[in-house]
Structure formats: structure tokens, C-alpha cells
Amino acid sequence: MGYSIGGASQKAGISASTIRYYEKEGLLPSIKRDKNGIRSFTDEDLQSLKIIECLKATGMPIKDIQKFINLCADGDNSLQERYELFLDRKAVVQKQISELKEVEKMIDFKCWYYKTAIEAGTEKIHANKSKIISTV
Amino acid sequence: MGYSIGGASQKAGISASTIRYYEKEGLLPSIKRDKNGIRSFTDEDLQSLKIIECLKATGMPIKDIQKFINLCADGDNSLQERYELFLDRKAVVQKQISELKEVEKMIDFKCWYYKTAIEAGTEKIHANKSKIISTV
């Protein structure tokens, strides 16, 4: 029987309208319909959605994901190309993680900045550190 | 003298048009202009840009960043609120990091999947692992 779009949406944690949009953009070419035109999702379709979300999480544009989906349809001919695609994505996601760690450091600093300012009753205690601290 | 928008753009690693957009959205209320209307950025303005980028990196919408900028103008009255905002953002960024680590794991799996498939000459070696592996 498969899942309805509502069921697939719940299982995948993606809104139904986003799934429809992905299908329209060619990211889900294998989704079947019943005689009334209602979509029926298999477990494989849900796995495809997971891969799509994974690539999207690395910041890959929809059009590039669509190209990857096309590569999959090419079968064994595109194995090397798909391998390299994931090697590239690994580098991207590692960069993203290290950038977010820097962001976390900055946030930690701001937490300290405000905590000490609250204790002192005023932000002024951090004055004349202009090179290090902005007023924003 | 301060920096021109081009100089600020280079220093901050943000495009000039994005900076203009941020100013228009009220994220940079303190940027001065010369008599001809040309923007002049101080080092403090660049620091503000860094904080904006930091909040944006946590996925904070422009409108919420704008609210934070307004809080800053409230001075010491909003210290507690700003502190809590950064505590929230710390939790968000930590979640983002752990999610990206999961994404990296999935990519690692895909790298292994394609590497072994290339060695075998075909993706078929991974057949009947349907619960674990999708064809996409």
C-alpha cells in the first residue's frame, strides 16, 4: 500500500508541500500514484528523501541534487562521479562544522560579556576594549 | 575616514549588496554617510557585521536580528534579555553541530558504499540491504 504524503511527511519530518515541491523539481522521480492520482510512498522513497535532506544539509542547491538523482538513474556508469560528489560533500560538511564551532566560541564570549555586565549592573564595565568588543 | 562599502565588504567577507540590504532592514542603524551620501564604516560597524553574521549562522531570521539590534539601543535595560538570547542561540548552534555530525556519518556511509561498489565494478554488491541502503 505504501504511505500517503501525510504519512511520508511525518516519517521523514518534512512538510507535505516541500515533498510536493521536491517531486516537481525532479528530486523524486520514482514516486507512484494510485488511479486517483494520489501519491504512494515506499520505504525506498523515504530513504531517497533522507539522502536529499542529507545533501541539502550540506548546502547543496536543489538543481545539483537533481543532477545527482539523474546520475543515480545512470547506474554503474556514474559510480565514480557519485563517489566524488560525496567526497566533496564530506569536505563541505566538515568546513561547516568547524565554522559553527567558531560561531559557538563567539556566542560563548557574548554569554560571558552579558553575564558579567548583568552582575555589574551595566555594560559599561566592558568599555575601552573596543578592539575586542563591539557595542552590538 | 572609515571604510567604503567595498572595503567593508572585503574586510567582513560579505558582499556590498548584502550589506546594503542589511542596512535597509535596520540591522546597521549606526552607519554614517558623507555629504554625498556615501557610506563610511567604522571598526565598530565591522564588529556589528560580525555579530550579525554570527546570529545569522545560527539560522536566526533577519527580523529577529533586527529586534536584537533594537534591544542593544535600549542599553542596560535589555542586558538580561540579550543574555538569554545568546543562551538560546548557543543551544541552537550546538544542535546544528550535532545534526551536521549525523550528516557527516551518512556521507561517510555513502563514501564507503560507492568505494566498495567501484571496487566490485557494480552497485549490485549492495543489493538486498534494502532496510539500510537506498538505491539513491
Next chain:
DNA sequence: TTATAGTTTAAAGCTACTTTAAGTTGAAAA
């Protein structure tokens, strides 16, 4: 003095969705 490089604004274009509107379908309640 005239290029050219950089600035300005407003408006249009783009991506990745989300929301709305109007219609269809199947099952449960009256």
C-alpha cells in the same frame, strides 16, 4: 579632460519553500 572605478537607489530576478484557493475522494456519523 575624459575615462574608469566605485558609489548611490529602486526595482526586478532568483531560490527554496509556504500558503492559499478551489476542487476531488473516501470513510464515518447522522
Next chain:
DNA sequence: TTTTCAACTTAAAGTAGCTTTAAACTATAA
């Protein structure tokens, strides 16, 4: 049996966060 309700369908419009384009202005270097 009828009707009502939730869930599905599509097309089109709306939104966020930029980017690009067009037309105008300005400072400096050749």
C-alpha cells in the same frame, strides 16, 4: 442514504534573503 470531515490534488501567489540590473553620480588617474 446523505452529508460532513479529513486528507488528498493542482496552480498560483506570497515570503525570505539575497543578487542582479539599470541609471545616475563622483572622485581620481592618465
